[in-house]
Amino acid sequence: MPQFFSNKRLIVLLVSIILLVALIGYSMSDRRSLTWPEQFMKDSVGWVQSTFNKPAHYVAGLFENLDEMRNLYEENRILKAHLDDYAQIAVEVNVLRRQNDQLKEALDIEESLFDHELKPALVIHRSPDRWNEFIGVNKGEQHGVEVDMAVITSKGLVGKVNNVSQFTSTVQLLTDHDRTNRISAMVDAEDTEVYGFIEGYDEQTGALMLRKIEADAKIEVGQTVITSGLGGIFPKGLLIGEVMSVEADEYGLTKNAYIEPSASFHNLDYVLIVKRGAPTIEAIMLNDGEGD
Amino acid sequence: MIRCLLPFFIFLLFIIEGTVFQVFSPDRFGSEAIIIPRFAFIFVIVITIFLGRTTGGIYAIVLGLFQDVIYTHVLGIYIFSMFFTAYLLGFTYKIFQKNLYLLIITAVFGTLVLDYLVYGIHFMVGITNLAHEQFLYERLLPSLVVNSVFMIIIAFPLRKFLLFLQKNDDVEEKINKRKKDFRWQR
Known part of the structure; x- marks a missing residue:
């Protein structure tokens, strides 16, 4: 086996470690x-x-x-049960949304954080x-x-x-x-x-x-x-x-x-x-x- | 021309590691274990053993660069670790080329060294604070098994192909030498 730590190799190793640290430092900084x-x-x-x-x-x-x-059948039954509620909620949401729009118009609010x-x-x-x-x-x-x-x-x-x-x-x-x-x-x-x-x-x-x-x-x-x-x-x-x-x-x-x-x-x-x-x-x- | 197949295969494996392999990764099915595929790097190690440290080192640096830019986002970690590991294992040539089992063991050992190096650097820089025991059982051992299986499958055909390349090289060298000698004689 050839000698591993000859002078040249040692220097190359050290230089590459320095390069490694520099590169990591560069890419971990907040440049992004x-x-x-x-x-x-x-x-x-x-x-x-x-x-x-x-x-x-x-x-x-x-x-x-x-x-x-x-488990399609089971799921379907549960979803059907939910669907009955859904119609009612949908109407409620519609009413509320319209009301909200009107109120916003009245107050001159153009954008909200929800948009x-x-x-x-x-x-x-x-x-x-x-x-x-x-x-x-x-x-x-x-x-x-x-x-x-x-x-x-x-x-x-x-x-x-x-x-x-x-x-x-x-x-x-x-x-x-x-x-x-x-x-x-x-x-x-x-x-x-x-x-x-x-x-x-x-x-x-x-x-x-x-x-x-x-x-x-x-x-x-x-x-x-x-x-x-x-x-x-x-x-x-x-x-x-x-x-x-x-x-x-x-x-x-x-x-x-x-x-x-x-x-x-x-x-x-x-x-x-x-x-x-x-x-x-x-x-x-x-x-x-x-x-x- | 046939030499271009090697980078092509490595690139293909590198892409598969990040895409197809991740779609079917075990944590998708609720498993704790994380498998880190090192298929492309196994290729690079075998290339280093067969075609020499310089060629292998270049392959390792390029693969490391790709890994860093596309997946890690911290430049240098994989470039250094992959080059270091491949170069180190490049010292074990001749006997290892002949014996298939030794070749497999070396390549798997290489993935082990790489994973430890990467874990160490990540730990040092502070990207992760995973305990060593957790790292060992949840990441290292499962990925070691998968990488060994991959290496066992790929070892024989890959060795054949690289030996063929080596022979090609030798023949070319001989032809070139003859030409030179011929010129000298004239």
């Missing part, structure tokens, strides 16, 4: 809009990935359909080592996707857009361990709204953590948690999940709640990217700046 070579690579590979993933999703969907067929438009996207990849929880979708800057937009499935919120390139973008799921992965949320309590932040994911219970809830807030198990829209980027009212349990935090100043997410993070085929209707904070600030 992609450079154009990265965008180019992601887009061209993304195109190949989407051609691979479409048939895969189709086959997986076939299996799931077979699985669903087994949003949806953009469907196909999931094209997921990082194979699950050190980060990122998925790629096949809609990018050219389709109007921007960084930090909310991403939902039909069942609820799953994450936010982490970075965009021209034709693809990367979504950071709520289960990612990044410290900056934080979403302003609120609990729909009896007659008030209780605010907090979705921060972190508990792997043992599979629950999201809702932190920084006021200590005297009254929260009960089973109440729904939705986005608050106060973060300035997400619209209000995207479903996140249900409260599983509540406890005081380690200092006793605030409360933490465990939230059972309503969306599944495991079988993501199609997602919806949410564009907020109300102006975001940055846009307002920019306009103010121009006005001065």
